[in-house]
Amino acid sequence: MVSTHRGASRARLGNAPAAREWTVIETLRGNPDQISVVLKKNKPQTFLGLGRASLPRTMLEITVADCLRSGVTISRSVTVNDGRTYRLVTMPIIGPTGSIYAVIVWSASIIEQMPQIPKxxxxxxxxxxxxxxxxxxxxxxxxxxxxxxxxxxxxxxxxxxxxxxxxxxxxxxxxxxxxxxxxxxxxxxxxxxxxxxxxxxxxxxxxxxxxxxxxxxxxxxxxxxPTTDHPTGTDVAVAALRAVPILPGHALALVDLGTAFVHEWITDDPHLAGWPHHHPTYDNDGRARVAATCYDLALGQPAATVEARIRFNPLDDWIDIHSQWKRLDTIRPQAILDITPAVPHPPPISGCSLCADLVDPRRLK
CATH class of the missing domain: 3.30.450.20 (PAS domain)
Structure with missing residues (x-):
């Protein structure tokens, strides 16, 4: 069993192999019983069980649990049954909430130099x-x-x-x-x-x-x-959107119907170009219309027209928009939206320097 004391503590193990590269173990749910390997020997893993990691499962379970409890980097020595001593290092990766989202682990002989810590x-x-x-x-x-x-x-x-x-x-x-x-x-x-x-x-x-x-x-x-791979290329839905001509004062968007996520946005109008980096708020009627339209098109309705009111800052006035939706038959239902504000050239979003810069008269000359 591995000692849970930090520092130069020792423990007797079987003939454990040394992991020459860092292993990344996700702890996203904060439960030591629900953890998995996501990076092993610099190769991505899809929630790999600890039993298939480069280090013994018992060692990993104990050292990760210790790191979750302490919230600090732990370095210890581990002695295996044949008398060899290894260095074992665990480091917590803190998430934006302050909880530990992952633990990275490295082990090798005590004379071996630690490799670069993974990003x-x-x-x-x-x-x-x-x-x-x-x-x-x-x-x-x-x-x-x-x-x-x-x-x-x-x-x-x-x-x-x-x-x-x-x-x-x-x-x-x-x-x-x-x-x-x-x-x-x-x-x-x-x-x-x-x-x-x-x-x-x-x-x-x-x-x-x-x-x-x-x-x-x-x-x-x-x-x-580390990779020598290359991107596989633009997906069909994005390619279809980019092939559609854009009228002045309009924006084209690609929306995922199951989530209502706009995940592609194209416009030549600087007054609309800053919208993608803000999360829109709909009025109650508009939110209901958008949700119902996503549902109808996801089930096969070919097209729809939606009028709604949106804003991106509670201090701003509502913006009336007109949108035409056209369903795309892809692996996962998508739709192309043609969006037009009722009033041309809506003002920039309050408090956003990026949006203000996009419509700065000096820039538009």
């Missing part, structure tokens, strides 16, 4: 899809702007070159059952992000749902994974 961040989505991230996760994701209030689904997706199994991610936010598929409680996939220096990064994301009802949240860890 691992933690984040959380609200039911409406607004993301809050730790500084480490924000560094990896590198969203297009710095917003303390969080980042929306369309601006995050727009910053990626590809997001594998994007629809599986959406299923975690399902408003209603589609074709017998109910909302899921866990998901893992990879996003490809090109950084400012031109390098392509593969970001492995593992997410689990916690809480119920209005308290439901999606917690996740993100790992920077």
């Amino acid at each position: 691992v961040g933690a984040m959380e989505w609200s039911p409406s899809g607004v993301l809050t991230a730790t500084p480490a996760a924000a560094y990896l994701l590198r969203p297009p702007n710095d917003r303390p209030a969080g980042h929306t689904v369309p601006e995050l997706l727009a910053s990626f070159e590809d997001w594998e199994d994007k629809f599986g991610f959406f299923a975690m936010f399902e408003m209603f059952s589609l074709n017998g598929n109910s909302r899921t409680d866990e998901w893992a996939g990879s996003a490809y992000k090109r950084y400012e220096d031109g390098t392509l990064h593969k970001l492995h994301i593992a997410a689990r749902a916690v809480g119920t009802g209005a308290q439901r949240r999606i917690r996740a860890v993100v790992c920077d994974v």
Whole structure:
């Protein structure tokens, strides 16, 4: 059994192999009985059981539980039955709520130099899809702007070159059952992000749902994974949207009907260009119309017209919008929206310097 004391404590084990690379273990639900491996030997894993990790399961269970209790980095020595001594290091990854979202583990002989600590961040989505991230996760994701209030689904997706199994991610936010598929409680996939220096990064994301009802949240860890892969390319729905001509004063959007998430936004109007990085609030009637339209189109209705009132800041006036919806027959039901404000050139959103810059007269000259 492994000692749970920190420092230079020792424990007798079987002939345990040394893990030369860091192992990332998600602890998203905060329960030592509900943990799994999401990165092993620099390779992404989909909630791999501890029994298939590079280290003995008992060792991992005890050391992770110890790290969850203490909330600090732990370094100890472990002696196996043949007399060899290994160094075992565990480090907690703290999430935006202050809870531990993951534990990273490394073990090797006591004379072996510790490899570079992997880049691992933690984040959380609200039911409406607004993301809050730790500084480490924000560094990896590198969203297009710095917003303390969080980042929306369309601006995050727009910053990626590809997001594998994007629809599986959406299923975690399902408003209603589609074709017998109910909302899921866990998901893992990879996003490809090109950084400012031109390098392509593969970001492995593992997410689990916690809480119920209005308290439901999606917690996740993100790992920077060495890769020689390349994005598979734009999906059919996005390609269809980008092929549609845009009229002046209009915006085109791609909406996932099961969640009402707008995940692609195209416009030539600077007064509408800033909307994707804000989360819209509908008035009561508009919210009901949008939900009903998503449901009807998801079940096969080909098109719809929706009038609604939205705003992005409670201090702003309501904006009347007209939208035309056209269903797309894809693996997961989507729709293209053509959106027009009732009054051309709506004012910038209060308190947003980015929106103000987009409509600055000096910029528009």
